[in-house]
Amino acid sequence: MNQPSYTRGRQDRPLLEQTIGQAFAATVARHADREALVVRHQGVRYTWQQLAEQVDAHARALMALGVNTGDRVGIWAPNCAQWCILQLASAKVGAILVNINPAYRVAELDYVLRQSGCRWLVCADAFKTSDYHAMVQALVPELATAALGELASESLPQLRGVISLAGQPPQGFLPWQALAERAGQTSLEAYTARQQSLQFDQPVNIQYTSGTTGAPKGATLSHYNILNNGWMVGESLALTEHDRMVIPVPLYHCFGMVMANLGCITHGSTMIYPNDAFDPELTLRAVAEERASILYGVPTMFIAMLDHPSRQQLDLSSLRSGIMAGATCPIEVMRRVIEQMHMAQVQIAYGMTETSPVSLQTGPDDELELRVATVGRTQPQLETKLIDEHGCIVPRGQIGELCTRGYSVMLGYWDNPQASADAIDPARWMHSGDLAVMDEQGYVRIVGRNKDMIIRGGENIYPRELEEFFYTHPAVADAQVIGIPCSKYGEEVVAWIKLHPGHTATVEELHSWCKARMAHFKVPRHYRLVDEFPMTVTGKVQKFRMREISLAEIGKT
Known part of the structure; x- marks a missing residue:
């Protein structure tokens, strides 16, 4: 029998039994x-x-x-x-x-x-x-x-x-x-x-989810939740009082206030805010002029910095590590960050607001292929399992919904017991809605969202797989794939493509390139060349808006 898709993180890193103060x-x-x-x-x-x-x-x-x-x-x-x-x-x-x-x-x-x-x-x-x-x-x-x-x-x-x-x-x-x-x-x-x-398990923070499927819900987090998550993320980065961290991600989100602020506070590292909101040049200048060793960002931020003309004129050699998280991390972007921004130890972190946020993270000693192809292994003092639609743990190598249990799981949604019960089961597992695969060593690869999976003519298509594929095209800087309703096949694939500055590619060229390299049912039916994607303030792509726009446009043709 195959090993089940369940892991426990390291137990040798004790949790902080303190308030934030x-x-x-x-x-x-x-x-x-x-x-x-x-x-x-x-x-x-x-x-x-x-x-x-x-x-x-x-x-x-x-x-x-x-x-x-x-x-x-x-x-x-x-x-x-x-x-x-x-x-x-x-x-x-x-x-x-x-x-x-x-x-x-x-x-x-x-x-x-x-x-x-x-x-x-x-x-x-x-x-x-x-x-x-x-x-x-x-x-x-x-x-x-x-x-x-x-x-x-x-x-x-x-x-x-x-x-x-x-x-x-x-x-x-x-x-x-x-x-x-x-x-x-x-x-x-x-x-x-x-x-x-004050007690360390008292609530200290409410963060509202995006609300794309209804009214926003307030994830209620305790001192214990977020202080320990910032601590554990920093431990994985080996933060010390000598590190200087540039923080271009918004503080209102867990990435900024937990992984960055609390990660620095628990380790004595310097917090550096380059601007009131993300600006690629100001962020790069902050790294160079402050001699920063750590840089945080979502993939779209790193793409903007990599492609900014000032990057090659600035000395980024002080960088050693950082976190790329908050959205799907493209493999090719990760490679460029390591090679061109001196971030040899950069790590990927995965999680959600409801888990304070990080539940899986790559390690500094992980091989490059693992750091660019997975979101790592279960964080210390947490548990991960992948389940099927019946709630049963799937064997390793099979796709299942990712669930997290442990210190980081929120207290619940503020004044919303029904939503809390829907998200956290009686055994205190937080259900993420993300589809993933766990390998024999416990490394997890995210393949998409339950709601983002495209079913075309009975075939399951995972947008993440197609997006990674598009990054191998020399002209493509970023790609997002969605499904829209189709009377014949149930759904059709739509690819939104952003090109590198100075590069060109037509829809026809992209379509021919895809047809020559992937199964016919995965080849997008529609393409949209764009300068930017609809995004939240935290840098997450709003695929529901992309669907609305695509439907409106394609419906007219």
């Missing part, structure tokens, strides 16, 4: 005078001691505003120093930080604030095309006349006030710089007592 304090004590946070677009440089002073002042100020253990505090802003400060300050007073997507509009903001029951909201003034102040004013017009902390909103009855990161916000907003001035209203004794009352 305790772990942060320990790092400050060890590395007080070392550089902790560099925010290049704001001109901010803090040592660990200076960052701790900022965190403590804002934590005490939150208590002065009446923030209690378990209260929800929302953060609606792009990457900035205040994001990091609030992440730590809210954790130190036992509040639950609610991450709000910077791209949200009024209706989405209203839903998240209402569903989570936020007591306070911290927001930027504006970002890209979004005027945050205007949207908040439209949502809670009562803010302009409310006394501080006494907002009584008809639409958001639990919201007590809004703190703005702007220097001079409109009437009713509390300026961020005025927040810290309230620290003295909370005694050091009260602040210390609050911290001592």
